[in-house]
Amino acid sequence: MTDHALLLVNLGSPASTEVADVRRYLNQFLMDPYVIDLPWPVRRLLVSLILIKRPAQSAHAYASIWWPEGSPLVVLSRRLQQAIQAQWRHGPVELAMRYGQPSIESALLRLAEQGIQQVTLAPLYPQFADSTVTTVIEEAKRVVRAHNLNLRIAVLPPFYDQPEYLDALVDSAKPYLQQPFDHLLLSFHGLPERHLHKLDPSGHCLQGADCCRTASPEVLAHCYRAQCLRSAAAFASRLGLGPEQWSVSFQSRLGRAKWIEPYTETRLDELGKQGVKKLLVMCPAFVADCIETLEEIGDRGLEQFQAAGGESLQLVPCLNDHPSWVAALNSLSERAPLML
Ligand SMILES: C=CC1=C(C)c2cc3[nH]c(cc4nc(cc5[nH]c(cc1n2)c(C)c5CCC(=O)O)C(CCC(=O)O)=C4C)c(C)c3C=C
Numbered sequence: 001m002t003d004h005a006l007l008l009v010n011l012g013s014p015a016s017t018e019v020a021d022v023r024r025y026l027n028q029f030l031m032d033p034y035v036i037d038l039p040w041p042v043r044r045l046l047v048s049l050i051l052i053k054r055p056a057q058s059a060h061a062y063a064s065i066w067w068p069e070g071s072p073l074v075v076l077s078r079r080l081q082q083a084i085q086a087q088w089r090h091g092p093v094e095l096a097m098r099y100g101q102p103s104i105e106s107a108l109l110r111l112a113e114q115g116i117q118q119v120t121l122a123p124l125y126p127q128f129a130d131s132t133v134t135t136v137i138e139e140a141k142r143v144v145r146a147h148n149l150n151l152r153i154a155v156l157p158p159f160y161d162q163p164e165y166l167d168a169l170v171d172s173a174k175p176y177l178q179q180p181f182d183h184l185l186l187s188f189h190g191l192p193e194r195h196l197h198k199l200d201p202s203g204h205c206l207q208g209a210d211c212c213r214t215a216s217p218e219v220l221a222h223c224y225r226a227q228c229l230r231s232a233a234a235f236a237s238r239l240g241l242g243p244e245q246w247s248v249s250f251q252s253r254l255g256r257a258k259w260i261e262p263y264t265e266t267r268l269d270e271l272g273k274q275g276v277k278k279l280l281v282m283c284p285a286f287v288a289d290c291i292e293t294l295e296e297i298g299d300r301g302l303e304q305f306q307a308a309g310g311e312s313l314q315l316v317p318c319l320n321d322h323p324s325w326v327a328a329l330n331s332l333s334e335r336a337p338l339m340l
Pocket residue numbers: 011012013014026035036054058071073125129131132189190191192224252254285286289290291292
């Protein structure tokens with residue numbers, strides 16, 4: 001059978017490091033109601049305010065990590081696509097970005113034109129969030145409806161607790177963990193607390209320090225923070241790390257709203273002040289290195305840590321196109337259930 005495609009979807013990047021391209025990308029990204037979940041007029045006003053200064057700042061940050069071939073996130077996702085093509089036995093493997101190019105729309109239209117009957121949609125996010133997973137699924141549904149495409153769609157569910165993902169994380173991190181280090185910080189992308197409350201009609205989330213550990217399966221299915229903590233604990237347990245050797249934090253806060261804690265910035269400061277000298281940082285919510293890992297942690301995080309008394313910060317690369325991850329993603333995608 002060669003009519004069943006795999007469509008990998010990552011977040012996306014600006015087309016270039018020009019301020020105008022970064023502004024266009026940020027506008028598309030932040031105007032997504034799953035990312036800034038406020039009524040349209042409020043969202044429009046807020047995003048317009050963000051777009052006054054942010055594009056120039058972000059363009060500068062992107063320029064500091066950009067590769068000759070383009071955005072690291074896009075280049076690394078392309079490498080993953082090429083590597084997994086050798087393993088996916090059912091048809092072509094395509095790559096799309098939720099924001100910017102190549103779009104989900106262009107990828108699905110290309111597949112439909114080739115006579116593809118079924119697509120396994122793989123949002124490349126281990127932990128569930130509306131701002132990542134739901135928006136990809138909704139965009140794919142919109143495209144199928146708008147173009148009346150005759151496609152069956154399966155969706156790869158969040159894989160935060162799946163052995164293949166956790167084992168791939170261990171394999172990819174092992175060379176770094178074998179070097180001497182004082183502490184391992186697992187820094188996940190952050191999320192406004194509001195996003196958690198919205199998906200938790202039971203009112204369990206963020207009530208008490210232990211809520212993520214005591215989440216019922218229903219709450220866990222939509223609680224990004226609880227899923228991050230499960231991934232972190234499973235990873236640490238596979239490596240036999242003791243509770244003092246590692247901790248979790250959440251990065252990339254934007255705006256004034258309260259985001260899930262502890263913040264990475266705060267942890268970097270605390271760890272430096274507590275006498276940690278050699279820090280390892282991993283970012284398990286990202287499957288490909290990007291501005292958030294390379295610039296926010298690798299550059300700015302290092303400065304913060306050193307200012308607090310730390311010596312070295314070793315950023316562990318994301319899964320990227322590590323052979324264990326390629327095999328893991330292939331096998332997880334094989335099991336993806338049909339949605340449409
Ligand atoms: C309200 C704002 C944001 C939410 C919510 C959010 C959730 C979220 N994002 C990722 C993964 C990535 N985000 C990236 C960049 C990025 N994220 C935001 C804002 C929110 N993210 C902004 C404004 C940016 C752009 C960079 C900047 O200007 O600082 C990236 C990297 C993109 C790249 O080109 O390298 C990724 C990947 C997750 C997983 C997530 C929810 C859990």
